[in-house]
Amino acid sequence: MLEVNSLTKRFSGLVAVDQASLSVAKGSITGLIGPNGAGKTTLFAMVAGFLNPDGGSVRYDGRDITQLAPHVRARAGIARTFQIVQPFEGLNVQENIAVGAYLHTADANEAMRQAAEIARRVGLGADLAKASSDLTVAGRKRLEVARALATKPKLLLLDEVLAGLNPSEIRDVLPLVRDIRDQGVTILMIEHIMQAVMNLCDKVYVLSQGRMIAEGEPRAVCEDPHVIEAYLGHGAAERLRAEQAHA
């Protein structure tokens, strides 16, 4: 569904993403992990069209979209959330989601109806009239997902939707992500929380210092010595094993 080939981005001499490639199969949940500053969000921005790559290509549904503007990609079915949640402050929850729904309908009543429905789906059903700024962090994350869902995406790019949530909130959101996939939306997610990656992802890519250093089934990747060396560090491998024992 999504093919990223040798994507490269330089910021004034610094190579943020260096010939990174990945592919996302239709109907899968694919993870993108890596230490802070590895270039994950930069890679995402290039996939969603917010940054122009200095090299490489992005193919989606068999067509080259490397040069397309973000809103054109959104219309083609690519939706993204932002790592730092960005609600439209002047609009309430329902209106926020409706902005996404307007992609497929110009009718205000229809957009608001769809927005209410999606709000229920992500667990914001009771907060329709709330100002988006009054939501909790978890609520804002849900709003971020709901808005993206309202555009009826085929491919959803989730940028750390779990960051900043407490463990019980994470447990609530995991089924939501799986549920979205089960509704037929392919997902590519950046995630730091290994428990979530282990739980959700069919396949994982590891980005370190702009380079793709490993890929494969989550468990295998985590045992990959390259990954442990370059990304997790020595102590973390132990901790991970302990975490898995609990899960």
Place this chain on the structure above:
Amino acid sequence: MYSPQIVVEALLNGLMLGAIYALIALGLTLIYGVLHIVNFAHGALLTVAMFMVWLACARYGLDPYLAILFVAPVMFALGYVLQRFIIGPASHGKDNGILLVTLGLSIIIENALLAAFQSDTRTITTDYSFRVVELGPLLLSFPRVIGFGVTIATTLLLWLVLHQTDIGKAIRAVAKEKLGASLVGISVPHVYAMTFAIGCACLAVAAGLLMPSFYVSPKTGAAFVLVAFTIVVLGGMGSIPGALIGGLLIGVVEAASSLFLGDSLGQIGIFLIFIVTLLVRPTGLFGARA
């Protein structure tokens, strides 16, 4: 159509007027560089300073250059108070709020001056207002030569203040990293106000340099404000060398376009430079941030 001597003379006089422009722009760019705000009241504050110089000369018989010594501290204090107690609190730290508050202030100042002094233009005459300096075959306006020299000196002084004094270091720290500066105990509102105050003191110097050869009316500052913004944008918002070079450049451009297009159309050259710079290279010639 013009003899080379007239053209060169006009351009040199433009260069020296540009120096005074640069001084006006210096305060504006300093304020932008540290507070990251566009101070729309800058022109009106220049008018205030010019009226102060005029009062000092017309009422108390002071020499306009000497008046700078009295007007600068007053402008400094005014700037401090304005930023600390009005602009800062009223704008709630929002860009749009600052833009509107400083716009509101410029209207208040301009019209308060209008109410107090009417719309007449006022000039002061000194015995050197029309004196010329002979530079080889060229005749240069004496007040502009002085203006050029004092601007260079003021820029150097400002550079020294920013790099050698404690407050200068604090200002540069806040400009670079506001949060970090406040964490090590620097009072950001105080530094903001000091920066604004220094910007206003620069205006006092510019006012003293302008008055011997220029006039003042409540609207004078409005004529300078877009010129100053042009310089700041051209030189790169927040860049002090940029303001200096931008000012000189604009002075020359204005002189050239007045010479060839006439006075009323002449100003258009400046606005076109302004528009083109914003469209093509909003970071200016020396600016780093967008």
Place this chain on the structure above:
Amino acid sequence: MTRPRLTTLAIIVVALAVVPFLGLSGALLNLMIFMMIIALAAQGWNILGGYAGLSSFGHAAFFGAGAYAMAVLQTRFGVNAWIALVIGIALGALVGAFIGFLSFRSGLKGSYFALITLAFAEVARILANSWNFTGGAAGILLKLQTGLPYLQFADRRYFLLVALGFVAIGLVVSWWLEHSRFGAYLVALRENEQAAQALGVDVFAVKMKAIAISGALTAAAGCLYAQNYLFIDANVAFGSWISIEALFAAIVGGSGTVLGPLLGAIVLLGLGDLTKSVSGGIPGMDLLVFGIILVLSVAFSPNGLVMLMKSLGLRAPAKAKEA
């Protein structure tokens, strides 16, 4: 969120239409006409500055385009006033599209956008002031010809009705914004341009439409101004006074609200007039008051009078959003 109903708007417009027939003095009638012209200009400003969050300091460019189209077409080409009005409005939209195309292509917003609009208006002012076609520094005097076809009335109350009609259009446009995809997109890009793009909003196209509509409304105000005062010059039509009053009225009344610009224009000009009569001809006192009100309203009521009245409970609580 303030969302007045259409019926509320209709009642306000009808009430304003009745006022002049209650026996208003000539001076008050003139003031009211002026209020409507400024309200219309402010409504135009509000589309771009209020809803889309792109504060313009140069709406004089649109106002002047309308005013000059009205004056030049009638005096030089003998065009009928109503047709000139339509062309003037279209010209305002076109000037908006021109400035918008250049500025939005380069991604200008915030203070940069404010400054470049100001510069465009100044360029227009200097050109109009030195070009013979536009009457140069002497300006243009329009011929006095009363009658409906000339859009001039012996009884000035009818001119007020025309102006009010345009303000009503402005109200309906703003109301529509609050109930449409386009309006939601404007607010979305005001609040967060990137997030809007991610949701499929073509921000460039939306901004272009916004500045064209904004320019058209403010140009309509310029047309009415020329037709009402029968004289314009560069400083009147393209002067910064109108950029400032349009912006002031919208912000003081409540930017990004349906009724804000109208309320702001009435309050500001009302106070201005009062100040003038109280201060007894001291120049600049009305503008001085405007400036103080602007600073105070940014400081204490950043959402404008409309919201202030709401929070003070002077009006019924906001009705729940229908959905």
